[in-house]
Amino acid sequence: MKFSTWKRITAVALALALTFALAACGKGDSGAAPAGDAGSDAAGFRTLDEIKASGTVNIGVFSDKSPFGYVDENGDYQGYDVYFAQRIGEDLGVEVNYVSTEAANRIEYLQTGKVDIILANFTVTEERAQEVDFALPYMNVALGVVSPDERVITSLDELGADDEVIVISGTTAETYLEKNNPEIKLQKYDAYAEAKTALENGNGAAWANDNTEVIAFAIENPGYTVGIPSLGSADTIAPAVTKGNDTLLNWLNDEIMALGAENFFHTDYEATLLDTYGADYEDTLVVEGGVTAG
Numbered sequence: 001m002k003f004s005t006w007k008r009i010t011a012v013a014l015a016l017a018l019t020f021a022l023a024a025c026g027k028g029d030s031g032a033a034p035a036g037d038a039g040s041d042a043a044g045f046r047t048l049d050e051i052k053a054s055g056t057v058n059i060g061v062f063s064d065k066s067p068f069g070y071v072d073e074n075g076d077y078q079g080y081d082v083y084f085a086q087r088i089g090e091d092l093g094v095e096v097n098y099v100s101t102e103a104a105n106r107i108e109y110l111q112t113g114k115v116d117i118i119l120a121n122f123t124v125t126e127e128r129a130q131e132v133d134f135a136l137p138y139m140n141v142a143l144g145v146v147s148p149d150e151r152v153i154t155s156l157d158e159l160g161a162d163d164e165v166i167v168i169s170g171t172t173a174e175t176y177l178e179k180n181n182p183e184i185k186l187q188k189y190d191a192y193a194e195a196k197t198a199l200e201n202g203n204g205a206a207w208a209n210d211n212t213e214v215i216a217f218a219i220e221n222p223g224y225t226v227g228i229p230s231l232g233s234a235d236t237i238a239p240a241v242t243k244g245n246d247t248l249l250n251w252l253n254d255e256i257m258a259l260g261a262e263n264f265f266h267t268d269y270e271a272t273l274l275d276t277y278g279a280d281y282e283d284t285l286v287v288e289g290g291v292t293a294g
Contacts, residue, residue: 044113045242048251051116056095059085060115063100064193067216067276068121071100080272081119084138087264088117091255102190104170107131110242117252118240121210123172125235133243135252136290137236138265143173144211145228146199146218153206154227156181163205166195173208176232199224212285216276236292253290260289 051057061081062069069079077085077098089096099115106122109115110132123141124134145165147153159165164187167174177184187204189195196217199207207214211229218224239256241248259265265286277285 044111045245045248046113046116047245048247051248052092052094054094056097057089057092057117058097058099058115059088060099060101060106060109060118060120061085062102062120062192064191065121065213067273068212069119078272080139080268081121083268083272084265085117085119087259088119088252088255092251102170103168103192104190106170106240110240113242116241116245116248121213121237122240123210123235124238125172125175127175128240131243132240133245133249135239135241135249136256137238137287137292138256138290139212139237139287140234140285140292141237142211142229142234143176143208143231144214144226145206145208145231146214146224146226147206148199148202149223149225151205152225152227156184156228156231159184159205164203166198166204166207168192168195168209171209172235173210177208180232212277215281219276236287256290260291263288 046054061077061079063071063077065079067079069077069081072078082098085096085098099109101109101115101118101120103120106118106120107128110118118132121141122128122134124137128134145153145156153159162185164185165177166187166189167177169188169190174186174188177186187198189198192213195207195209198204199217200221206227207217208231211226211231214226215229218226239252241252265288266282269282269286273285274282
């Protein structure tokens, strides 16, 4: 074969390979983003006007974390965060599309445009604030530790070398213990239901999580005690949006302040949390209008 002919064949082969490669690159991941995201801007989020124009807001909530976000026997989303999410939809004038999330996916779902807002019991931390933008808070929270009555853990010092503490990946409990108590063995789970089942099956000495969650667990499940009701610093829970989505962030801040004027979050508490925590916890947990005590 002549050298010139070989060069022409090689050129054609390379052109065909490039064509197929480009075609493959053009095929997106069909599961990467929900329907309605076609209007997302180049930064990977939908602005306030785009959300209103679409008629739907995508809000990430838990589906297995009663009483904050869960699916009831009828298949409907319920809970403290869901009550707030529904009001957001009403005041935006759009339908709410609830997107079930796990703790470890909250930041990812915002950054990939899968949700517009996260309302999944999201504790504000400096590390998270580097990746998402938090609106004003609507709840107070700290860490807590629950354990079986036959061996109530009242201090982390009581844990032995072979003891394991159950945590949920992506939570502040995991971050706190890894940073402050690296000697403690952690048993990590992705979902709240898995963590609860592990504790009930005796797979860990204790479960560390938001104190609101472990208090609720102990109330609803006889045989368990919250031996450490507050661990580390007091924090707040707030909605989060994709970094740089200022139009939606500003709207949320205005919304939270306006809702505070009507005592909305106390009403939310009484509708969704009162049966679990009682009236004594109401003023301790609720943040009204984005203003925290002190």
